[in-house]
Amino acid sequence: MLPPILTKKEADRIISKKEGAASLSLDLGISSATVLIKDGFVNIQKQKIPLSALQKIKEKTCYILEDNIPKQIAFFSDETSLYYKLLPTQNWPTITLSSTPMHRYSTILPKKDTELKIKEISPVKGIVLDTCCGLGYTAILSSKNAEKVYTFEKDKNVLRIAEFNPYSKELFSNEKIEIRQKNIFEEISQFEDSFFDRIIHDPPTFKYSPELYSREFHAELYRVLKKGGILYHYCPCPQKTKERKFYPKIVKQLRGVGFKKVEYHAESSGVRALKF
Ligand SMILES: C[S@@+](CC[C@H](N)C(=O)[O-])C[C@H]1O[C@@H](n2cnc3c(N)ncnc32)[C@H](O)[C@@H]1O
Numbered sequence: 001m002l003p004p005i006l007t008k009k010e011a012d013r014i015i016s017k018k019e020g021a022a023s024l025s026l027d028l029g030i031s032s033a034t035v036l037i038k039d040g041f042v043n044i045q046k047q048k049i050p051l052s053a054l055q056k057i058k059e060k061t062c063y064i065l066e067d068n069i070p071k072q073i074a075f076f077s078d079e080t081s082l083y084y085k086l087l088p089t090q091n092w093p094t095i096t097l098s099s100t101p102m103h104r105y106s107t108i109l110p111k112k113d114t115e116l117k118i119k120e121i122s123p124v125k126g127i128v129l130d131t132c133c134g135l136g137y138t139a140i141l142s143s144k145n146a147e148k149v150y151t152f153e154k155d156k157n158v159l160r161i162a163e164f165n166p167y168s169k170e171l172f173s174n175e176k177i178e179i180r181q182k183n184i185f186e187e188i189s190q191f192e193d194s195f196f197d198r199i200i201h202d203p204p205t206f207k208y209s210p211e212l213y214s215r216e217f218h219a220e221l222y223r224v225l226k227k228g229g230i231l232y233h234y235c236p237c238p239q240k241t242k243e244r245k246f247y248p249k250i251v252k253q254l255r256g257v258g259f260k261k262v263e264y265h266a267e268s269s270g271v272r273a274l275k276f
Pocket residue numbers: 102103114131132133134135136137138139152153154155158182183184185202203204208209212
């Protein structure tokens with residue numbers, strides 16, 4: 001069982017209640033729970049947390065309760081020099097890598113963001129390649145109708161954060177999903193030609209993973225996709241680069257390696273492409 005999670009929203013509810021029972025969620029909104037507040041402490045699943053500790057809970061941060069203390073689901077890695085954090089939203093949380101979010105969460109929430117991506121490769125069927133696992137949302141949603149999903153994540157720190165996320169739980173329990181903690185750029189060559197029915201390519205920004213936008217990698221995506229298969233390629237569109245429009249380069253490159261009917265769809269902020 002995952003440890004209880006609190007955000008500022010739940011902390012404020014407990015603090016304002018002061019005494020007695022408070023209803024809230026301890027799993028970022030999946031289920032509801034009742035906690036008891038008494039004599040300056042709140043009792044949460046056998047833990048006794050001083051209300052003074054809840055006052056220190058910050059906005060835009062998730063906390064797990066461990067040894068009667070709220071601890072941030074966030075850490076710095078010396079190995080990657082990145083700061084990893086689970087960021088709450090109105091529904092599914094996102095993960096930030098040194099403040100860069102891995103899902104859209106302001107104009108559109110991560111849940112909808114993921115649903116739009118999966119819609120692009122619908123009907124989902126057969127064997128799916130999910131190139132970039134992150135919190136596992138694309139892997140989990142595509143597994144609903146796929147036979148098997150191979151999902152790759154090169155950064156173990158991301159998977160460590162996912163382990164705390166109640167919305168990522170199925171990533172680790174669903175037998176149709178195979179997580180490979182590997183770099184997809186290096187590993188894709190191991191798959192036979194025409195191995196996948198669907199590919200969902202959801203890379204971070206170009207700055208983080210330029211290799212995942214290379215012609216070499218796009219050619220590999222084409223090689224491993226079956227005839228009749230569908231590729232969805234997310235195209236990050238940060239405010240600053242909006243004017244420069246990044247997606248036409250991706251469209252051109254995908255056409256260049258053989259993809260057909262290559263179209264940019266603004267709603268999902270990505271490119272859908274077919275292999276004939
Ligand atoms: C935008 S997020 C993916 C979000 C994910 N699809 C989800 O549903 O949560 C991109 C992820 O790709 C990972 N990544 C970056 N380069 C990679 C590579 N070469 N191979 C595998 N994973 C990579 C990053 O660590 C990050 O977690």
